Amino acid sequence: MKIHEYQAKELFRKYRVPTPEGGVGESLEEIAEVVASLGLPVVVKAQIHAGGRGKGGGVRLARTNEEANQAAAAILGMTLVTRQTGPEGRLVRKVLVEKGVAIEKELYLSLIPDRGSATIMFVASQDGGMDIEEVAAATPERIIKVAVNPLTGPQPFHFRQMAFGLQLDPALHKQFAALLKGLYQLFVDCDCSLVEINPLIITADQQIIALDAKIDIDGNALFRHPELQTLHDPFEDDPIEAEAARFHLNYINLDGNVGNMVNGAGLAMATMDIIKQAGAEPANFLDVGGGASAEMVENGFRLILRDPKVKGILINIFGGILRCDVLAQGVVQAAEKVNLSVPVVVRMEGTNVEEGRRILSDSGLKLINAADLADAARKVAEIVA
Ligand code: ADP
Ligand code: MG
Numbered sequence: 001m002k003i004h005e006y007q008a009k010e011l012f013r014k015y016r017v018p019t020p021e022g023g024v025g026e027s028l029e030e031i032a033e034v035v036a037s038l039g040l041p042v043v044v045k046a047q048i049h050a051g052g053r054g055k056g057g058g059v060r061l062a063r064t065n066e067e068a069n070q071a072a073a074a075i076l077g078m079t080l081v082t083r084q085t086g087p088e089g090r091l092v093r094k095v096l097v098e099k100g101v102a103i104e105k106e107l108y109l110s111l112i113p114d115r116g117s118a119t120i121m122f123v124a125s126q127d128g129g130m131d132i133e134e135v136a137a138a139t140p141e142r143i144i145k146v147a148v149n150p151l152t153g154p155q156p157f158h159f160r161q162m163a164f165g166l167q168l169d170p171a172l173h174k175q176f177a178a179l180l181k182g183l184y185q186l187f188v189d190c191d192c193s194l195v196e197i198n199p200l201i202i203t204a205d206q207q208i209i210a211l212d213a214k215i216d217i218d219g220n221a222l223f224r225h226p227e228l229q230t231l232h233d234p235f236e237d238d239p240i241e242a243e244a245a246r247f248h249l250n251y252i253n254l255d256g257n258v259g260n261m262v263n264g265a266g267l268a269m270a271t272m273d274i275i276k277q278a279g280a281e282p283a284n285f286l287d288v289g290g291g292a293s294a295e296m297v298e299n300g301f302r303l304i305l306r307d308p309k310v311k312g313i314l315i316n317i318f319g320g321i322l323r324c325d326v327l328a329q330g331v332v333q334a335a336e337k338v339n340l341s342v343p344v345v346v347r348m349e350g351t352n353v354e355e356g357r358r359i360l361s362d363s364g365l366k367l368i369n370a371a372d373l374a375d376a377a378r379k380v381a382e383i384v385a
Contacts, residue, residue: 256281319350
């Protein structure tokens with residue numbers, strides 16, 4: 001679960017990770033009050049669950065009350081498009097106003113779980129700021145990594161490795177170590193899957209401050225954090241994904257035009273791969289579970305068809321626990337109910353497959369039978385081409 005920058009910064013303050021003073025507003029009046037309480041200059045920042053706001057016009061410096069008001073009026077209610085939002089952008093409903101800080105240097109710092117080494121990894125760079133993606137691509141040696149064994153936790157030597165790796169002035173080492181310690185504690189306490197600060201800055205008066213804040217909390221751990229659950233912002237959810245959650249279906253919206261419905265997450269991943277190999281792009285990931293019922297299939301169809309990009313659907317079912325004839329009946333029932341507006345290719349294999357195929361072809365529905373997975377992908381790719 002992602003949270004907003006202003007919420008992440010509240011958590012930072014709890015763990016003594018320094019942030020600029022600031023406050024949130026949802027209207028021009030509220031924003032003016034925050035500006036008055038902070039004093040000038042201020043920075044006005046769009047609050048959406050996506051980065052790259054600075055380059056998209058969602059972060060503006062204001063030196064006067066009038067500029068602050070103009071910046072707030074421009075940002076509040078805008079549809080902000082950044083490289084992380086996709087072309088449709090995000091509506092800005094909240095704005096964070098912060099004291100403008102004199103920046104001497106911008107660093108990058110993040111914490112992630114590293115599956116390969118089963119450690120919690122600090123990742124950092126001297127070249128922080130808005131172009132960190134380019135730094136990682138062009139000069140990966142400028143990115144340093146320090147792995148912490150979660151059983152023993154971070155030790156002073158980890159902090160020294162980080163400080164030396166970033167070539168920090170020794171006068172800054174103590175505050176930097178305290179910041180890393182707080183950040184690590186926050187990461188563990190809140191079951192984060194990502195904490196990212198870009199930029200982490202050194203100010204003109206030699207303070208290290210988190211100027212940006214991004215936190216992702218592991219959704220599977222939310223049950224033990226009722227206080228963090230309240231940070232969820234439903235306006236940031238993908239509407240189709242939110243509906244899928246109500247149906248208890250694992251659905252993720254993607255950019256392509258081939259809707260697909262699969263039983264089992266692994267098979268769903270393989271299906272997306274083979275759709276791409278056939279030259280098409282999946283519109284979603286959808287795992288209807290090992291024992292997909294007619295109702296599940298119906299809900300799956302409804303979700304897929306809500307996405308206007310979808311031009312064809314591929315159903316890929318392996319009948320193991322689930323018999324193919326039962327599944328075929330489910331598909332027929334569901335197809336009759338939801339009024340299928342696009343062609344559907346069905347690939348089925350497993351128990352009672354012959355009976356399943358007969359049910360599909362006798363149904364009178366425009367379902368296209370596929371001989372195997374490659375054939376299915378080819379057929380659906382032709383349809384959407
Ligand atoms: P994003 O990563 O979404 O573009 P940031 O919070 O990183 O948004 O802000 C973009 C840039 O704006 C920062 O790299 C920094 O240069 C500047 N900035 C952000 N907040 C402040 C602030 N409080 N004072 C001065 N400059 C700021
Ligand atoms: Mg940033």
